[in-house]
Amino acid sequence: MKTISTLLLSAIALTPVGALAADKTIGFSQIGSESGWRAAETTVTKQQAEERGVDLKFADAQQKQENQIKALRGFIAQGVDAIFLAPVVATGWDSVLEEAQDAEIPVILLDRKIDAPDDLYMTAVTSDTVYEGEVAGKWLVDTLGGRDCRVVELQGTTGSSPAIDRKAGFEKAIADAPNVEIVRSQTGDFTRAQGKVVMESFLKAEGAGNICALYAHNDDMAVGAIQAIKEAGAKPGEDILVVAIDAVPDMHLAIANGEANATVELTPDMAGPAFDVLDAYWADGAMPEKWIQTESKLFTSADDNQAIYDMKKGLGY
Numbered sequence: 001m002k003t004i005s006t007l008l009l010s011a012i013a014l015t016p017v018g019a020l021a022a023d024k025t026i027g028f029s030q031i032g033s034e035s036g037w038r039a040a041e042t043t044v045t046k047q048q049a050e051e052r053g054v055d056l057k058f059a060d061a062q063q064k065q066e067n068q069i070k071a072l073r074g075f076i077a078q079g080v081d082a083i084f085l086a087p088v089v090a091t092g093w094d095s096v097l098e099e100a101q102d103a104e105i106p107v108i109l110l111d112r113k114i115d116a117p118d119d120l121y122m123t124a125v126t127s128d129t130v131y132e133g134e135v136a137g138k139w140l141v142d143t144l145g146g147r148d149c150r151v152v153e154l155q156g157t158t159g160s161s162p163a164i165d166r167k168a169g170f171e172k173a174i175a176d177a178p179n180v181e182i183v184r185s186q187t188g189d190f191t192r193a194q195g196k197v198v199m200e201s202f203l204k205a206e207g208a209g210n211i212c213a214l215y216a217h218n219d220d221m222a223v224g225a226i227q228a229i230k231e232a233g234a235k236p237g238e239d240i241l242v243v244a245i246d247a248v249p250d251m252h253l254a255i256a257n258g259e260a261n262a263t264v265e266l267t268p269d270m271a272g273p274a275f276d277v278l279d280a281y282w283a284d285g286a287m288p289e290k291w292i293q294t295e296s297k298l299f300t301s302a303d304d305n306q307a308i309y310d311m312k313k314g315l316g317y
């Protein structure tokens with residue numbers, strides 16, 4: 001029977017309003033708006049701040065690390081009470097985080113991890129991005145049942161932690177399946193437009209009939225690629241299986257329409273746990289674990305994707 005996961009509903013719902021964060025100022029350095037998921041994270045963070053009476057200073061970095069570093073320095077100069085950072089890439093953060101540490105401003109990482117000593121940030125609220133890739137790869141291996149499969153892969157932003165981890169996780173899941181082979185792999189920068197362009201080049205190079213599955217590091221790239229597959233005269237979801245990550249409304253719709261097969265959900269509510277951590281810290285100095293892990297759930301055609309689409313489409317994606 002098709003059901004909507006209650007976990008999904010609770011993951012999207014706002015967490016209870018905290019009192020302590022009220023009247024605090026928090027700087028949020030967001031990557032940009034490359035994907036529907038990113039838009040939803042921004043919406044949820046702003047909603048959470050309003051609910052909790054937090055003055056949120058929002059800075060859109062337009063995909064550039066240098067803009068994020070500039071924004072962080074601006075927040076430090078303003079003397080904000082805390083900083084949320086969604087880091088576009090994994091490396092190059094040490095100096096600016098040391099500056100925040102010197103100013104005694106706690107920094108919380110949202111949705112992506114960094115390569116830096118972990119005393120430079122308070123905690124990271126993220127999914128297990130290696131596991132997400134593993135779930136996608138395992139779904140493909142199980143679905144194929146031993147059939148030979150030439151896979152094309154659309155990677156996320158080069159140097160970002162989810163692109164690195166989702167690749168590693170998928171490769172781990174197919175390592176013992178000699179019938180599954182990644183034949184092409186290239187970045188689509190997590191965007192719908194690039195997903196389409198790169199898929200077009202894969203189709204041209206391989207021929208649609210020689211590609212059995214697409215693995216995309218996010219749904220937006222998969223949705224762009226689905227368009228390219230259709231324009232090449234093949235049926236996405238049938239001729240070419242499509243599995244990706246995020247569970248944005250358009251991907252649920254694509255699964256409902258038989259044009260995609262599976263997606264691993266990433267909650268856009270990273271800010272709720274981050275605000276809760278700050279409330280606890282400001283209440284009595286409680287320090288959180290270094291990693292607060294969010295849930296990763298697989299959705300397939302066995303779920304009621306039309307109903308999930310209807311429920312999610314108004315949530316800011």
Ligand code: AHR
Pocket residue numbers: 034035036037038111112162190217218219220245246266
């Ligand atoms: O860091 C999370 C990833 O960033 C999402 O999966 C992707 O859509 C976004 O751009």
